[in-house]
Amino acid sequence: AQTVTQSQPEMSVQEAETVTLSCTYDTSESDYYLFWYKQPPSRQMILVIRQEAYKQQNATENRFSVNFQKAAKSFSLKISDSQLGDAAMYFCAYYPNRDDKIIFGKGTRLHILP
Amino acid sequence: EAGVAQSPRYKIIEKRQSVAFWCNPISGHATLYWYQQILGQGPKLLIQFQNNGVVDDSQLPKDRFSAERLKGVDSTLKIQPAKLEDSAVYLCASSLARGPLGNEQFFGPGTRLTVL
Numbered sequence: 001a002q003t004v005t006q007s008q009p010e011m012s013v014q015e016a017e018t019v020t021l022s023c024t025y026d027t028s029e030s031d032y033y034l035f036w037y038k039q040p041p042s043r044q045m046i047l048v049i050r051q052e053a054y055k056q057q058n059a060t061e062n063r064f065s066v067n068f069q070k071a072a073k074s075f076s077l078k079i080s081d082s083q084l085g086d087a088a089m090y091f092c093a094y095y096p097n098r099d100d101k102i103i104f105g106k107g108t109r110l111h112i113l114p
Numbered sequence: 115e116a117g118v119a120q121s122p123r124y125k126i127i128e129k130r131q132s133v134a135f136w137c138n139p140i141s142g143h144a145t146l147y148w149y150q151q152i153l154g155q156g157p158k159l160l161i162q163f164q165n166n167g168v169v170d171d172s173q174l175p176k177d178r179f180s181a182e183r184l185k186g187v188d189s190t191l192k193i194q195p196a197k198l199e200d201s202a203v204y205l206c207a208s209s210l211a212r213g214p215l216g217n218e219q220f221f222g223p224g225t226r227l228t229v230l
Contacts, residue, residue: 045221
């Protein structure tokens with residue numbers, strides 16, 4: 001069965017510092033997508049960043065970047081220059097190309113310390 | 115562009131009562147999803163519609179949950195009768211199309227259901 005594991009239930013980082021959220025997944029597929037979603041306290045989930053498994057280059061979106069290690073089935077999110085508005089639950093998610101169903105991890109709650 | 119709308123935002127009911135949630139997706143989005151998010155967990159897909167047809171309802175507890183999207187736009191999710199374990203946030207999401215590329219999923223604010 002395909003699973004997504006986020007081993008850090010909570011993390012804290014000082015404002016302006018860098019933090020890395022971990023995610024591992026289990027799959028026998030070779031063609032899939034990985035996502036990081038952000039869910040602020042208002043609960044409206046938004047997509048932060050997306051990675052296609054066939055691309056070796058790590059995706060980046062402004063202060064957000066990923067470290068995608070396909071062989072290790074690891075997909076971590078790095079947030080640089082952390083801001084107070086980054087405080088939220090972050091969900092790692094896996095999307096097999098053939099299945100059309102996103103599988104979410106349990107999330108990591110990120111606190112930003114002023 | 116208006117986002118995904120959901121109502122109500124909060125609902126408290128007694129067990130064995132019925133409840134219904136409403137979702138209005140982003141205009142033009144063909145695909146609509148209902149997720150259940152239990153406290154401390156990630157969202158779990160309950161049902162996926164493509165226009166007004168069901169694509170996947172394999173994780174929908176069909177003995178008590180039902181959903182419809184009659185005209186391929188708005189959707190309702192119903193629970194009848196509710197159980198304590200149904201307490202969760204119910205998220206609606208929509209996307210232009212199926213598949214991960216054409217389709218970023220846009221989420222609504224959710225309905226928080228408490229069953230007493």
